[in-house]
Amino acid sequence: xxxxxxxxxxxxxxxxxxxxxxxxxxxxxxxxxxxxxxxxxxxxxxxxxxxxxxxxxxxxxxxxxxxxxxxxxxxxxxxxxxxxxxxxxxxxxxxxxxxxxxxxxxxxxxxxxxxxxxxxxxxxxxxxxxxxxxxxxxxxxxxxxxxxxxxxxxxxxxxxxxxxxxxxxxxxxxxxxxxxxxxxxxxxxxxxxxxxxxxxxxxxxxxxxxxxxxxxxxxxxxxxxxxxxxxxxxxxxxxxxxxxxxxxxxxxxxxxxxxxxxxxxxxxxxxxxxxxxxxxxxxxxxxxxxxx
Numbered sequence: 001x002x003x004x005x006x007x008x009x010x011x012x013x014x015x016x017x018x019x020x021x022x023x024x025x026x027x028x029x030x031x032x033x034x035x036x037x038x039x040x041x042x043x044x045x046x047x048x049x050x051x052x053x054x055x056x057x058x059x060x061x062x063x064x065x066x067x068x069x070x071x072x073x074x075x076x077x078x079x080x081x082x083x084x085x086x087x088x089x090x091x092x093x094x095x096x097x098x099x100x101x102x103x104x105x106x107x108x109x110x111x112x113x114x115x116x117x118x119x120x121x122x123x124x125x126x127x128x129x130x131x132x133x134x135x136x137x138x139x140x141x142x143x144x145x146x147x148x149x150x151x152x153x154x155x156x157x158x159x160x161x162x163x164x165x166x167x168x169x170x171x172x173x174x175x176x177x178x179x180x181x182x183x184x185x186x187x188x189x190x191x192x193x194x195x196x197x198x199x200x201x202x203x204x205x206x207x208x209x210x211x212x213x214x215x216x217x218x219x220x221x222x223x224x225x226x227x228x229x230x231x232x233x234x235x236x237x238x239x240x241x242x243x244x245x246x247x248x249x250x251x252x253x254x255x256x257x258x259x260x261x262x263x264x265x266x267x268x269x270x271x272x273x274x275x276x277x278x279x280x281x282x283x284x285x286x287x288x289x290x291x292x
Contacts, residue, residue, distance in 0.1 A: 001103055006145040009104055013111030016276040020283075021116040022175060022203070023265070023290045024084050084122040087170050087200075088113050090137075091163055091180030092128045092151040094226040096207070102181070105207040105271035105278075107148065109179050112275065114142055119292075127168045131156030131227075134167040160227035162186040165194045172198040179205050183212075188255050192262040202264035203288045204255075209271050213248065217241055 001009075052074055063074045090110055097103040110126075117124040126137040128151035135154050141147035162184040170176055176195040182188075182204075195202045217236040224231055234240070252268070259266040265288035269278050283289040 009107035010111045012275045017115040020289045085174040086124045087174045087176045088126045089178045098226040101271040108275045129163040130154040131159040131161040132164040175201045177203045188258040204266045206268045
């Protein structure tokens with residue numbers, strides 16, 4: 001994708017981010033000052049509780065009305081307001097960008113998460129993975145639309161391998177967003193265990209094409225391995241197509257079941273609909289996103 005296409009994807013993401021965002025309100029945060037409810041006490045206007053006064057407490061928070069009634073000092077406690085913490089991990093394997101519609105949807109999802117975090121004042125780190133390699137992306141590459149070139153030149157000894165997320169550092173109490181089509185072999189457990197460690201909240205956003213989910217192949221085809229760029233001729237008859245559809249369905253059913261076990265929000269996002277429609281239909285019902 002060229003820069004103009006990425007800018008168009010960014011525009012679509014801005015439109016969606018005006019109505020939807022990551023589930024910030026449903027999460028209890030700890031950390032730097034911001035606008036979302038934290039788990040501690042602070043100086044917001046959201047009253048939380050009372051406690052007895054201790055020497056050194058801020059006298060501005062003494063409940064003087066209670067003192068007039070009881071003669072004892074007590075403190076008003078207010079809900080702490082903090083900045084959300086988001087770890088974004090992008091699968092930049094070739095299958096994510098092999099066809100234009102899926103490549104654009106992937107870019108739109110990346111920009112949507114970026115803009116959702118910016119609007120909320122969240123602390124965002126972005127990592128690219130490619131096979132068993134990983135890279136921390138400079139925020140400037142997202143702003144100037146060069147992140148994709150940087151990510152796709154990430155050297156990977158085996159580009160067809162499942163992402164090795166153990167190489168991606170995650171921050172405590174963060175929402176971890178993993179954007180991937182999940183079209184790689186292997187057990188989802190190691191990925192979800194890593195994403196869930198240190199009290200992480202997991203969101204999986206999986207872009208896909210209807211042509212890969214429900215193909216109408218019949219006859220002779222030359223298939224291309226997107227990761228290794230190798231070609232494989234096959235004849236597709238009805239029985240072969242049924243086996244493919246059964247394997248595809250079983251693969252994503254397994255991911256959904258494992259995700260449920262890890263309390264993950266899992267949404268598959270079709271590339272054929274506009275971004276806002278697809279997110280409203282697929283990501284909001286699974287609580288991967290929430291209305292602004």
